[in-house]
Amino acid sequence: MSVTILAIESSCDETAAAVCKDGMILSNIIASQSVHEKYGGVVPELASRAHMQNIVPVVDQAIKNAGITLTDLNAIAFTQAPGLIGSLLVGTQFAKSLSLSLGVPLIGVHHMQAHVLANLIPDEKPSFPFLCLTVSGGHTQIVLAKSALELEVIGETIDDAAGEAFDKTAKLLGLPYPGGPLIDQYAQLGDPLKFKFAEPQIPELNFSFSGLKTSVLYFLQKQTPEFILENRNDLCASIQYTIVQILLKKLVKAVNQTNVKQVCIAGGVSANSGLRTGLISLGQKKGWQVFIPDFSFCTDNAAMIAITGYHKYLSNQFVPLSVNPSARAEW
Structure with missing residues (x-):
C-alpha cells in the first residue's frame, strides 16, 4: 500500500510543510521570518505569532505542489521536540486538528533525529x-x-x-x-x-x-x-x-x-x-x-520531518491526540 505523509516543522523561526510519498519528497515549502533581524536573535513570542500566520498557506502550498488532496494522506507528522515551546505548540495543535478531522494517525518527530535522517532523502x-x-x-x-x-x-x-x-x-x-x-x-x-x-x-x-x-x-x-x-x-x-x-x-x-x-x-x-x-x-x-545533504535539507525544513515520519509510520510509531510538545527532550 502506498503511504503519503504530510509533515509540519515549527520548532523555531521557520514554518515548513512537506509531503512524502513512499519515502520520496513531493514538496517542501518553507516560510522564513525576517522580523527577528532587528532584535539580533529569535524572539519567541514573535516567532509563534508568525507561525500562526504562515502555517495555513504553507501547508496549502505543500499539498498543491505535491499534486495531492488532504484525503490522500495516510498520516500527519510534526516536530514534537525540542524547540521554542510557543512555536512547537502552533505546529502541534495544527497537526492534531488535521489528524482528528481526517481520521489519520499522528506521528511525533524529534527534531534532531530528523536532521540525521535528512541524509536518507537523496537518491x-x-x-x-x-x-x-x-x-x-x-x-x-x-x-x-x-x-x-x-x-x-x-x-x-x-x-x-x-x-x-x-x-x-x-x-x-x-x-x-x-x-x-x-x-x-x-x-x-x-x-x-x-x-x-x-x-x-x-x-x-x-x-x-x-x-x-x-x-x-x-x-x-x-x-x-x-x-x-x-x-x-x-x-x-x-x-x-x-x-x-x-x-x-x-x-x-x-x-x-x-x-x-x-x-x-x-x-x-x-x-x-x-x-x-x-x-x-x-x-x-x-x-x-x-x-x-542539499542546502535545502540542512536548515530547518519539513522534508526531514516527513522522511522520519515515513520510517516511523512503517514501524507503527504513532502518538495519541493528547500528546504535547516539549521544549527539551532526550532521544
Missing part, C-alpha cells in the same frame, strides 16, 4: 551503520545511526553549540543577525591561518565552544574598531577554520573508535562552506564515504 544515501555530525544553532552531536530508528548520540557539546559560536562571534565582530552565514561569506576572502584562537581539549567525543568564544572576545577587546574592520575577512576565516577543525578532529576520533567509515553531516551549520569542503577533503584523505 545517493548512506547505508547503515553510518556516522552523522549534526551541527546547528542549538546542538552539536556525533550520532551513530544503526538503523533509521536506532540512533545513538556518542558525542555532544557540554556547553555551547557550534552554530551559537558562529553567531556569537559574528556579533562580537559587529555583524548583523544571523551572523553565521556572514562569517562564511567573509571567510572565503580571508586567510584562515592569520589568527590563532583556542581549541578546547575536551575528553572523548564531546565538544566545547565556550572557550573559543572567550578567546575571540579577549582578542577583539584589545583591538580597535578600525583593526577589526580592516581584518574582517581574515578574522572570519580564522574563526571558521577553528570551529571546523574542532568538529572534524572529533569526527576522526569517532571513525577510529567505531570503525564506521560512512560519514554524513546535518543541521543548519552543515550548510557552511568551510565544513562541507573540509569534510570532503578529509574524507578523500581518510578513505571515507562522505554524504552531504
